[in-house]
Amino acid sequence: MLVCQCNGITEKEIVNVIKKKGATRLEQIQELTGAGTSCGRCIPVIEDLLDQHRNKTENPQLKIDF
Numbered sequence: 108m109l110v111c112q113c114n115g116i117t118e119k120e121i122v123n124v125i126k127k128k129g130a131t132r133l134e135q136i137q138e139l140t141g142a143g144t145s146c147g148r149c150i151p152v153i154e155d156l157l158d159q160h161r162n163k164t165e166n167p168q169l170k171i172d173f
């Protein structure tokens with residue numbers, strides 16, 4: 108499913124960044140994928156994906172909470 112229409116970023120790409128790179132914050136998703144950096148309409152969806160997947164990261168060493 109396409110989450111960020113402005114930048115063509117899919118749900119799968121965002122979940123991959125959360126799980127494989129240990130992204131825990133919106134800013135990290137924006138930096139790593141570009142999603143949510145244009146109109147911002149997709150930001151609530153990205154935040155939902157973060158809430159759903161952030162505790163299931165496959166690489167806990169990269170998980171940094173501020």
Ligand code: FES
Pocket residue numbers: 110111112113114142143144145146147148149150
């Ligand atoms: S839809 Fe993601 S920034 Fe516009």
